[in-house]
Amino acid sequence: MKKTTIKDIARELNVSTSTVSRALRDSYEIGAETKQRVLELAQRLDYTPDPVALSLLSSHSNDIGVIVPDISNPFFALVIAGIEDVAFAQGYHVVIYQSHDNYEREVMNVRHIANRRKDGMLVSLATGTQDYAHFKALHEQGFPIVFFDRICDEIDTHKVSVDDFEGAYQATEHLIKQGCKTIAHISGPPNLLISRRRLHGYRSALLDYKIPIVEDIIMSSEYNSQEALAITRRLLSSSVKVDGIFASSDNIAIGSHAAITEAGLSMPHDIALIGFSDLPITGLLNPPLSTVAQPAFEMGRSAAELLINLIKNPKDDRVSISNVLRTGLVVRESSLRIQ
Amino acid sequence: MKKTTIKDIARELNVSTSTVSRALRDSYEIGAETKQRVLELAQRLDYTPDPVALSLLSSHSNDIGVIVPDISNPFFALVIAGIEDVAFAQGYHVVIYQSHDNYEREVMNVRHIANRRKDGMLVSLATGTQDYAHFKALHEQGFPIVFFDRICDEIDTHKVSVDDFEGAYQATEHLIKQGCKTIAHISGPPNLLISRRRLHGYRSALLDYKIPIVEDIIMSSEYNSQEALAITRRLLSSSVKVDGIFASSDNIAIGSHAAITEAGLSMPHDIALIGFSDLPITGLLNPPLSTVAQPAFEMGRSAAELLINLIKNPKDDRVSISNVLRTGLVVRESSLRIQ
Numbered sequence: 001m002k003k004t005t006i007k008d009i010a011r012e013l014n015v016s017t018s019t020v021s022r023a024l025r026d027s028y029e030i031g032a033e034t035k036q037r038v039l040e041l042a043q044r045l046d047y048t049p050d051p052v053a054l055s056l057l058s059s060h061s062n063d064i065g066v067i068v069p070d071i072s073n074p075f076f077a078l079v080i081a082g083i084e085d086v087a088f089a090q091g092y093h094v095v096i097y098q099s100h101d102n103y104e105r106e107v108m109n110v111r112h113i114a115n116r117r118k119d120g121m122l123v124s125l126a127t128g129t130q131d132y133a134h135f136k137a138l139h140e141q142g143f144p145i146v147f148f149d150r151i152c153d154e155i156d157t158h159k160v161s162v163d164d165f166e167g168a169y170q171a172t173e174h175l176i177k178q179g180c181k182t183i184a185h186i187s188g189p190p191n192l193l194i195s196r197r198r199l200h201g202y203r204s205a206l207l208d209y210k211i212p213i214v215e216d217i218i219m220s221s222e223y224n225s226q227e228a229l230a231i232t233r234r235l236l237s238s239s240v241k242v243d244g245i246f247a248s249s250d251n252i253a254i255g256s257h258a259a260i261t262e263a264g265l266s267m268p269h270d271i272a273l274i275g276f277s278d279l280p281i282t283g284l285l286n287p288p289l290s291t292v293a294q295p296a297f298e299m300g301r302s303a304a305e306l307l308i309n310l311i312k313n314p315k316d317d318r319v320s321i322s323n324v325l326r327t328g329l330v331v332r333e334s335s336l337r338i339q
Numbered sequence: 340m341k342k343t344t345i346k347d348i349a350r351e352l353n354v355s356t357s358t359v360s361r362a363l364r365d366s367y368e369i370g371a372e373t374k375q376r377v378l379e380l381a382q383r384l385d386y387t388p389d390p391v392a393l394s395l396l397s398s399h400s401n402d403i404g405v406i407v408p409d410i411s412n413p414f415f416a417l418v419i420a421g422i423e424d425v426a427f428a429q430g431y432h433v434v435i436y437q438s439h440d441n442y443e444r445e446v447m448n449v450r451h452i453a454n455r456r457k458d459g460m461l462v463s464l465a466t467g468t469q470d471y472a473h474f475k476a477l478h479e480q481g482f483p484i485v486f487f488d489r490i491c492d493e494i495d496t497h498k499v500s501v502d503d504f505e506g507a508y509q510a511t512e513h514l515i516k517q518g519c520k521t522i523a524h525i526s527g528p529p530n531l532l533i534s535r536r537r538l539h540g541y542r543s544a545l546l547d548y549k550i551p552i553v554e555d556i557i558m559s560s561e562y563n564s565q566e567a568l569a570i571t572r573r574l575l576s577s578s579v580k581v582d583g584i585f586a587s588s589d590n591i592a593i594g595s596h597a598a599i600t601e602a603g604l605s606m607p608h609d610i611a612l613i614g615f616s617d618l619p620i621t622g623l624l625n626p627p628l629s630t631v632a633q634p635a636f637e638m639g640r641s642a643a644e645l646l647i648n649l650i651k652n653p654k655d656d657r658v659s660i661s662n663v664l665r666t667g668l669v670v671r672e673s674s675l676r677i678q
Contacts, residue, residue, distance in 0.1 A: 048454075063455075071419065071435065077411030080437075093451050096410065096435040098419075112432050115387075116402070116455075225623055258623035284564055284597035286625045 065113035082300020120144030167327030168201025180244030228255025287333035404452035421639020459483030506666030507540025519583030567594025626672035
């Protein structure tokens, strides 16, 4: 089956191809009657415009690129669901890239998005990224970029995050109120702003409640369960006996949960455990995991709305919006000592 | 900063733009000396060709589209990692789409991939897909398509799957050998071939061991933990007392695991449980979940190799390859009654 082209339509109607092309683009240069004849025939012949050729004309692809560290992290999957929700409703297609927390891969993805004429990009930074030149250059050329979750403070554009400090403070305060005296923290990679803000929330809660901060029980892990399992084993075999753990993410907490169980310790009585994110799996663990809920879907919606606004109104980038969403404490059996 | 164009190079060297364009494409029509002058100046001015414009000339984008039902399923994330491993090594960029198990969304994704001049696509079918016309039309036009995991029997192209029948048979046989007498099966959606093949493996093992098949304890769930939790609650409250459950996927098994725990039953003594996939989380559950390992990363590698071969040698599509990978039993505490 041969694809219908503008030439076919032009031949059939005995007009020039440029007339057809302008009629299809609804140009003011073409009369209403001609437009109607062209559109009717185009529909009858099942003509679909070539979007690559069109994008050369219009410089718009209606594609949005999204870069996340790791699609297997359900948090990012939920954010992407929120992004798609807004984007599809406004006629944008979402194309997903993953950096695997690797700087070089992130740079490749950014180049691909710019080169393939996507209209804009939504980014959550890779752990390995310490240099932001690949974003800066594009941002200065006016390319629409919005950061979410793992945001970049050095680039003056719209950002969506949650109140990581407040969420971490609440989680730590909850453990204190459950009677924990020696609360460890397993933080994320220190070069990520979210890790530092959550660590700061933990420290502030201990300070406010006059609980001494023990540096030996503040550890750091990648945001994955396997490394957190190893780190928690090390924590549990150290000389300091902890009775509470605040993990910087649910993926870290899942590793801690397994290490505590493996050590024959009970949750919440020997150790009360709380994570951060409220991933769908947390409620299904044995015992179910307490956590800090992040509005992941809402984060995606908000980031997509800001980006599409930036694409449609490029002048609006003069004032950068930082949308900070609220977190909520979700108390389950893993930390609930006092009913 | 203005981007260098072919026009800038032509002006500087006092040649025509078509000479520059042909020199950059290494055309035989241009002499070696001119080619060298053009390439040197292009490099000095940091000229980068516009890939969209180039793809109109060459009809190759070096992009591969991948459609999976759900990126938050770690199985698909692992398959995609395998795809990326092969694709990047061969200079292809991987662009990820999700169908959310929805037929209409899958059709949109397929159109987007074809319209954006991707060189080929790798597909795992959506649960909701019962009609394959959107693939058939493209396949007949010679567009390279390879199916993996949730494959489509109606389209004669390369496919990569695991031996679902054999894996399911082994899982069921393992439960029988652990002394289970009344083994339930929570199957996946029946329109997916993988669900039917796993169900078939379960039935065959029971037949071979002369264990009566009880239709009331063969249930069906979407491949997600939340629905499986509800289905397993129903199973556990029914009049038939089961002492073993074979779940058609780990995501289903995670829901069953939570339902069994919630009912105050112990694994493996009250109920022995086994899943299918060997997702990273399974070893971290309490108790750790037995499962059937699928080589997800290898599946992705194999699918990408078949697709790239099809892109490079379009004539090779006359013989369709069905690559069936082997599964392996992974026995953990949730089913290990006899040490």
